[in-house]
Amino acid sequence: MKQLSDNEMKNMIQFGAKKVDFSEYGGVSDNGGSFNSFAGLSLDKNEKGSLKSVGFNFSGNPEPGKFLMYGADIYHSAPCIPGVEILPLREALLFYPEIKEKYYFRAVDKDQDEFTRLASEKERNGYFIRVRKDIKVEVPLHTAMFMRHEMGTMCLHNIVVLEDGASLHLVTGCASECHLTGGLHVAVTENFIGRGARLTSTMIHDWGPQFVVRPRTATIVGDEGVYVSNYYSVKPAGDIQMNPFTRLEGKNSSAKYMTVIASFENTYSNIGGTVLMSGENSSAELISRAVNYGGTVVQTGLLIGAAKDARAHVDCSGLMLTDSGIIEAVPGLRAMHPDAKMSHEAAIGRINKGEVNYLQSKGLEEMQAVALIIRGFLDIGIDSEGLDTELEKTISRMAELSGHDPS
């Protein structure tokens, strides 16, 4: 029988995200400068590498524009596609006063918790992205949030609006300067998806070991609208807790969350997702995969069927790759309508030794076999088309980290 240490016993009782003491971090600085070009931005090799690893590449795909929050400063380039806008939120609020009424804290409750209150009270900047009616953006639009100061606080507020019939693949990378160990990252993101519109949001996180990260995301989807949320945690923060909330208000609307987490010793990742299906014949799917190298992972998902013919499936699976660490899978379903059809599955275990032996019998070395199995486990069908090859490499790295004995 495994003997639990005092710390592990304590964790059993106090299982959850750490209470954040804001005084441990540098205060939220004023919103910085805003530059509509990257010409004045000087990044060193490490910074470029960190941004590349979360999918942000300065050279590729200029058409849809780019947006970088570099500490408190914002650098962005204008899209070359008519009907696509990227602006710092503070500027957008000045240009388009209606944003405040229609979108600003209309999906996220500003009083949800201390983090949303922080973003609200400090009137944080971030991106405002709007794709006008029926405009379909064929290549991904890249944004990134980059933290630069040890034990600093980054707090931002993003709004994405897809008008009826529009489509967009938004790739957002969040990273810290590679030498930083800690900091606090708070991000409020509100997505509005119109009738027949489709938003694919791919988020990649790569953090230092003591970062505390609190994203607060909410999405509202109209009739026939589609929301796909992909999340990769390549290098987890010391403590991250997020539970993006989607309201499928429209008839025939759908949402799909796909989450891939690599967890390491002394990290806590509580990655959830809640979808409220209030639109008739709406559907939701939540797929979560975690590979644990010794940290604590909580995979939660709550799908709420509150309309006729709502359909939902939640699937949480985890691989334990070391003898220490915790994975807790909490796939949740809540039916609030008799015609809702909902299912769930969850599986946690080691790598199957038989699969490793099999691949070895085909000629792969043991570690090659393990990496291939992990790569397969993490392959949950996220469409990587158009994503930077650096991001592909980053995802592969998650599998290659498997330097352990699977016996």
Place this chain on the structure above:
Amino acid sequence: MAAGDKEILKGVNLTIPDNEVHSLFGPNGSGKSVLISAIMGYPEYEVTSGEILFKGKNINKLSIDERVRLGLGISEQRPPTIKGVKLRRLIEILAPEKMREKTLEKELQQKFDMEKFLDRDINDGLSGGEIKKSELFLLLMKKPDFLILDEPDSGVDPEHLKNIGEMINEILQNKDSGKNGLVVTHSAAILDYIHTDKAHVMLDGKIHCSGNPVVMMEQIRKNGYKYCITCQNRNGRDCI
């Protein structure tokens, strides 16, 4: 050979000379699959005494992949499903440089009707015959010096058995080292399509007798393994 405290193979003595393919018959549970698991080095079985020699080298302590690199290759009877790993990806990793030539690979894919399996997860949802084809196609990419086939005919309908036989013959051909292998089968159906030089019958963890594959196959088809059990030619002697 033992699994835990249980002895499974009891003093097996089997020699397959260069340029020969042998067949190994035996009823279910006689130890055939355990023998080839031992040859491949699967860790659930322990060699308690004796040697496994390949190319003159004792391979008892080699890992599975080291044995494969030395020239062994196996087609398993019931390989595992590996979710998320496409057959195409495994082929890309395994195929030696010459097989990366797209035309040659394509030619083989078309010849054996493999294209439809390449973008599926390994062994996921395949029928018995499709699993055999997938296994053999992977071996075709490697062309091992010594081919081990574990029940290549089980779960395969007669219509596809010929195709399986053609794939096996393709693997055995064009080897500088000559045709060399061991075909494990309890129904012997595959032997209508491939040639083996000698056959052995395994009963209760021992090689019971050896002989001409055609003669032995006929006896087994006609009288079943009960004939072998009552046969006087025990202790590995030739079957008459």
